[in-house]
Amino acid sequence: MAISLFDLLKIGIGPSSSHTVGPMVAARRFAESLKPFDRLGHVGRLRLQLFGSLGATGQGHGTVPAMLLGLEGHRPDTVDPDLLAPRSNHILRQGEILLLGEYAVPFREADDLIFRGDETLPFHPNGMRFTAFNRHGEVVTERTYYSIGGGFVVDEQAVNTDRIVDDATHLPYAFSTSAELLKHCDTHGLAMAEVMMANERAWQSEPEVRAGIQRIWQVMQECVQNGIRHEGVLPGGLGIERRAASLYRSLVDMERQDLISPSLSAMDWVNLYALAVNEENAAGGRMVTAPTNGAAGIIPAVLHYYWHWCPGANEEGVIRFLLTAAAIGILFKENASISGAEVGCQGEVGSACAMAAAGLAAVTGGTPHQVENAAEIGMEHHLGLTCDPIGGLVQVPCIERNAIAAMDAINSAVLALRGDGRHFVSLDKVIQTMRETGHDMLDKYKETSRGGLAVNVIEC
Structure with a gap:
């Protein structure tokens, strides 16, 4: 698999690549995953679960604001750092989030944001699970992602390949050692x-x-x-x-x-x-x-x-x-x-x-x-x-x-x-x-x- 300089050196926001940059990328990726199935307009509730290290230290690492703004369509390399705190506070105070900036979905912090610091998912300590429900409370889709350091994110389909980037580009001078x-x-x-x-x-x-x-x-x-x-x-x-x-x-x-x-x-x-x-x-x-x-x-x-x-x-x-x-x-x-x-x-x-x-x-x-x-x-x-x-x-x-x-x-x-x-x-x-x-x-x-x-x- 091929890794670029621009995979390793990413423009992002503080304070943590694994706890802030990665979760924002994962959240946006989850929101985007709802589009092909026309689910954005049918989502009635979201649930975010943070496991392992994310669950234990996510509060201090800015994980929650990063995930919320990622769901609203923001990216780490372009988001205004000064926007994170006020916008995330507004979401939590109003109890509503705009999926990809368009679709208003109820979001209740007490019910929909769950920290599981004492539970680690199988493949990496930085696990997160996103669940979307319809207006009847039925699961529309659920996905698990791992933030594996440096802003790299893989989903549960990438089991045992979490140290590489899913890129099959042919390199003239490939090396791994x-x-x-x-x-x-x-x-x-x-x-x-x-x-x-x-x-x-x-x-x-x-x-x-x-x-x-x-x-x-x-x-x-x-x-x-x-x-x-x-x-x-x-x-x-x-x-x-x-x-x-x-x-x-x-x-x-x-x-x-x-x-x-x-x-x-x-x-x-x-x-x-x-x-x-x-x-x-x-x-x-x-x-x-x-x-x-x-x-x-x-x-x-x-x-x-x-x-x-x-x-x-x-x-x-x-x-x-x-x-x-x-x-x-x-x-x-x-x-x-x-x-x-x-x-x-x-x-x-x-x-x-x-x-x-x-x-x-x-x-x-x-x-x-x-x-x-x-x-x-x-x-x-x-x-x-x-x-x-x-x-x-x-x-x-x-x-x-x-x-x-x-x-x-x-x-x-x-x-x-x-x-x-x-x-x-x-x-x-x-x-x-x-x-x-x-x-x-x-x-x-x-x-x-x-x-x-x-x-x-x-x-x-």
């Missing part, structure tokens, strides 16, 4: 970015691919600027103060000689970039899943580091960076998981760190083997990382975790570039280990807020 990817590079004398670009041309022209990547970069930049501009307390009740704006002011007020060293100056700015993105994500703003919302600050932070701190940085380098990062992301998606609900935060922050490390190594002169080494280092040192968000919110420890991982990605690239690409543990072995570790990890450490920091921090 880093060994296969490196073989393409070695055999044809190509960089990883060139392999990816050739594959992307199976879907659209190169100018279209470039324009799409530039749009992703633009949204990443806008997200950083929005995160720097906005101040106040993040929503959700924890009382977490946004820090990016004050950090930005302190940095621009400093003269370079006031800083300890240029390297620490860069560290301050990388931290700022990551905090800005993840605070904006936590507030429900517009961002790019990279490859998930919970890890959305790492790639933009390292890409901003390249843009502002690496000599010779240019738009072509941005394109090569993101193409390379996507090549590595595909390996995680196909062979393990990018879902915190499935394998813990190692699948989100760890994957993003590896992707960012690979991208930076590629645009600073790394060979394909050095790039693979950078990705391996980035992932290896996040193995076993749990997903234990306090209050079910993508705030603590998620926001700071992105800043730390961004610095890890830069160091991973530096370490790889100091070598010749040969290393003891392959990226494929690390990905396999991550998957096995995630399988062995207790569910309470997988985005359920039932273990770790989520239960050991006393909320005052």
Whole structure:
């Protein structure tokens, strides 16, 4: 099966790709599924059920507003983030929803919105079930969807194929392991970015691919600027103060000689970039899943580091960076998981760190083997990382975790570039280990807020 860069790097909304972006996609897909059978006009009631991690932490992750607006026909890449809260509140207050923006259907929160956090559906922790009834209370149709991380959604017909995209497009350089990817590079004398670009041309022209990547970069930049501009307390009740704006002011007020060293100056700015993105994500703003919302600050932070701190940085380098990062992301998606609900935060922050490390190594002169080494280092040192968000919110420890991982990605690239690409543990072995570790990890450490920091921090 074929996975595109644009499958991994999606423009969406915060705070969670699996709990917000995916459910909105699934809800819209369910509403659209009613059209061919002329059922929209015959629906008299809807029931939404959230299972497993969605049921346990969906409230804090904005799942309900996302699903309601998805049913009304909105998409994550185009919906106005400022519309979600007021519109969903209006729906719940009025007890009526407009299917695909046209058909008024009664919706009673107490009866039609059910959280089943203690029950997990068979094939993935992020399960949701949509049921449509006619005006006589009879079931018109019922469908089950799984939000499997990074905004990917599969239905119950895709059992046991939840790590791949249902796309049979023929790719000139198909690969599912880093060994296969490196073989393409070695055999044809190509960089990883060139392999990816050739594959992307199976879907659209190169100018279209470039324009799409530039749009992703633009949204990443806008997200950083929005995160720097906005101040106040993040929503959700924890009382977490946004820090990016004050950090930005302190940095621009400093003269370079006031800083300890240029390297620490860069560290301050990388931290700022990551905090800005993840605070904006936590507030429900517009961002790019990279490859998930919970890890959305790492790639933009390292890409901003390249843009502002690496000599010779240019738009072509941005394109090569993101193409390379996507090549590595595909390996995680196909062979393990990018879902915190499935394998813990190692699948989100760890994957993003590896992707960012690979991208930076590629645009600073790394060979394909050095790039693979950078990705391996980035992932290896996040193995076993749990997903234990306090209050079910993508705030603590998620926001700071992105800043730390961004610095890890830069160091991973530096370490790889100091070598010749040969290393003891392959990226494929690390990905396999991550998957096995995630399988062995207790569910309470997988985005359920039932273990770790989520239960050991006393909320005052």
